[in-house]
Amino acid sequence: MTKPYTLQELLVIAVAKEIRDHENIILGVGLPTTAGALAKTLYAPHATLMMESGIIDFEPLLPLNHIADAHSCRGFSYATDLFSAFTMTYRGFVDVCFLGVGQIDKYGNVNTTAIGDYYKPTMRLPGSGGAADFLSYAKRTVLTMLGGNFVNKLDYMTSPGYLDGGDSRDKSGLFPKGSGPAMLLTTKGVFRFDPETKEIYLAQIHPRVSIDDVKKDVPWDLKIAPNLSETPHPTDEEIDFIRRFAPAMSAGRELSLELTINNMMKKAKPT
Amino acid sequence: MKNENSKIMTAKDAISEFVHDGDQLVIGNYTVGSCAELIYEVIRQGKKDFTLYSQSGIFDVEVLVGAGCVNRLITTYVLRAGGRKGGSAVERALNAGTLEIEDYTNFDYNARLVAGMHGFTFIQVLEGVMATDLFRKRSFMGEDKFRVIKCPYTGKDLLTVPAANPDVCIVHVQRADKSGNAQYWGALGSVAAAALASKRIVVSCEEIVEHDVIRSSPHLTIIPAYRVSAVVEIPWGAHPTEVLGHYNIDFFMYGLFVMADGTADGLKAWMDEWIYGCENRAAYIDRYIHRFGSGILDGIKAKAFYSAPANYGSAFTTRWDREGRERNMGLTMEELEKTLRERGKLYD
Numbered sequence: 001m002t003k004p005y006t007l008q009e010l011l012v013i014a015v016a017k018e019i020r021d022h023e024n025i026i027l028g029v030g031l032p033t034t035a036g037a038l039a040k041t042l043y044a045p046h047a048t049l050m051m052e053s054g055i056i057d058f059e060p061l062l063p064l065n066h067i068a069d070a071h072s073c074r075g076f077s078y079a080t081d082l083f084s085a086f087t088m089t090y091r092g093f094v095d096v097c098f099l100g101v102g103q104i105d106k107y108g109n110v111n112t113t114a115i116g117d118y119y120k121p122t123m124r125l126p127g128s129g130g131a132a133d134f135l136s137y138a139k140r141t142v143l144t145m146l147g148g149n150f151v152n153k154l155d156y157m158t159s160p161g162y163l164d165g166g167d168s169r170d171k172s173g174l175f176p177k178g179s180g181p182a183m184l185l186t187t188k189g190v191f192r193f194d195p196e197t198k199e200i201y202l203a204q205i206h207p208r209v210s211i212d213d214v215k216k217d218v219p220w221d222l223k224i225a226p227n228l229s230e231t232p233h234p235t236d237e238e239i240d241f242i243r244r245f246a247p248a249m250s251a252g253r254e255l256s257l258e259l260t261i262n263n264m265m266k267k268a269k270p271t
Numbered sequence: 272m273k274n275e276n277s278k279i280m281t282a283k284d285a286i287s288e289f290v291h292d293g294d295q296l297v298i299g300n301y302t303v304g305s306c307a308e309l310i311y312e313v314i315r316q317g318k319k320d321f322t323l324y325s326q327s328g329i330f331d332v333e334v335l336v337g338a339g340c341v342n343r344l345i346t347t348y349v350l351r352a353g354g355r356k357g358g359s360a361v362e363r364a365l366n367a368g369t370l371e372i373e374d375y376t377n378f379d380y381n382a383r384l385v386a387g388m389h390g391f392t393f394i395q396v397l398e399g400v401m402a403t404d405l406f407r408k409r410s411f412m413g414e415d416k417f418r419v420i421k422c423p424y425t426g427k428d429l430l431t432v433p434a435a436n437p438d439v440c441i442v443h444v445q446r447a448d449k450s451g452n453a454q455y456w457g458a459l460g461s462v463a464a465a466a467l468a469s470k471r472i473v474v475s476c477e478e479i480v481e482h483d484v485i486r487s488s489p490h491l492t493i494i495p496a497y498r499v500s501a502v503v504e505i506p507w508g509a510h511p512t513e514v515l516g517h518y519n520i521d522f523f524m525y526g527l528f529v530m531a532d533g534t535a536d537g538l539k540a541w542m543d544e545w546i547y548g549c550e551n552r553a554a555y556i557d558r559y560i561h562r563f564g565s566g567i568l569d570g571i572k573a574k575a576f577y578s579a580p581a582n583y584g585s586a587f588t589t590r591w592d593r594e595g596r597e598r599n600m601g602l603t604m605e606e607l608e609k610t611l612r613e614r615g616k617l618y619d
Contacts, residue, residue, distance in 0.1 A: 082377060174399050
C-alpha cells in the first residue's frame, strides 16, 4: 500500500517524467521547478538545470520564487546573462523548457498576454516574458495549464505552437524542424499532439477523472488516444521528495497561502 | 568636506538631480533585487510623464504606474495580483486610457538595450515571434516596434528591433565604491545592458566599499565608475525584494503589497503608508520594525557563502629585480644609462 498523494504531487511527477538524463532544461516558476528538482534527484541525475536569467547548472535546495532566484541554491556553475541564455536556446542547446498557459488552441498556440481586447483588456495576463522565444526554439516544450482555458481562437497569440496545424510550423521557416509543444498538462490529464495533423489529443487521464470531464472543457470534439492510459499512482519515494522539497506545492496554492498568511500574521508583532 | 572623486549622494538629491519629468526611465534590475528605494523616491518627488522600461514589470512597474508617473510602458511581463479575480495597476491604467503598453519578449526587450549599450542603431532578434501577436499588435511604437530586413549575406528575412538608449537608469547592486564602480552578482539577467545603454545612471547599493575591494574583484563590476552619475548607499534598499548575500525576499511585506495591489484603493492605502509615509529608507525600516517587530527581518538575513577568491597576482610588479637589474636586459639603471650614452641615444 503506497502513501496517499495530493493532486499537485501527481501533476509534478507527470511533468518530471518528461525530463531525460543528460538534457539541458530551462525551468520556470511553480510546478516546473519542483518537477526539475524531482527529476534531477530521481530520474535524470545528469540533467543541467538552467534559469533564463543566466543561472546555469544549479542544484535547487528550495523551490524557485522566480526565474532569477539565486537564493534557491548555493552557488551555481556558470553565471551568464539573459541575452546569452536565449541565444543558447536559439542555437539549439536547450532540450526542454516549461511554460504556463492562459489560453490554448487546438494546435498548441498559447496566449499568456490578455483576455479580451489587447489594448483594453478584460484581464491583463503577465505577457510573454521568455515564453514566445522558448516555444520557438527549445527542442521540446512542456506546457502546463492549471487555471486556463481551451479556446477555438486565442484572444492574443503570445507563443507559437503548431500554427495552423499539419506542417505549417515547419513550412513557416521560422523554427527548428521538429520543435514545438510536446505535451500539455492540466489538472485532468496529459495531452499530446498528433504527429501528422498536430492536433492536440488526450493521451493520459488522471485518476478519478472521466473522459466527459475532460471533454466539457474543450470547445471542439477532442480526440482521445486509442491506448489512453491512466496517470500512475505516485511512489512513496516521489511523494516523500516533493513533500520535503516543496511542501507548499504539495498543499496547493490556496491552502498554502491561507496557512502562510495566518502564520505571518502571528509572527508580525509590533515592538 | 566634499571629496572630488566622490559621487556619493542621498537618494533624494540623486533623483532630484538626475531623473526628470518626461524621461525615458529604465529599471536596471530584472525580477530580483529591485531598486525599491530609488523607485519610492521617484514617486515621492512626484516625477511624471515617463516612458518606463522594465524587463520584468512586476513590483516596480505596479507602484510607478499606480502612482501615475508613467504614460508609456515597454516591458515583457507584468504582475497580476490575486489571480483571475484580482487585477493590477497596469490593467486599470490600460482600461482608463492613461497608459500605453508595448509588449516584447524577454530577449527582444533585452536586445534593444544590448544594441543601445554597444552603440548600434538596431539589432537582429529571434525570428519566431513573427508568427505571433507580439509582432502583429503594436502600440505607440507602430512600425518601429519591429522591422524585417533581408540579411545581406544569406538573403534570409531577419527580424530586428531598434536600439534603446533610455535617458536614465536607476539600479540597485550589492556594493560600489564612492566613484561609482558598481558590483553585482547572482542572476545577471539584463542588469548591465540596462545601465550601460542609458545616458545617466543612478546606482544604489547595500554598501559602499573601498576602491581596493573593487580592484581585486573586477569580474564582479558591471558598471564602471566613469558611466555613473550618482552612488547612494541604501541598506535594505531593495526590500521587500531580495539581494543575494544580504537578504531574501520578504514574503510578508510582498504579500501585503500583492493583496493591496488588486484594487486602486488598496494600492493607494499601501503606498500612503509605505512610500509617501516614509521620508527615506531608514524611516521605512523603522516603521516596519515598529509595526511588525524585527523578527521577520532578522529571519531573512543571508548566511554567508563566499565566492572562492580569484588570484589576480602576477610574478612581479616592477621591471627591476632585487639586485636592481632590469629583468630582461640584466643592467642596473646606471649601466643602462651608460650604454645609452655610448650608443649615442642620449641628447643633451
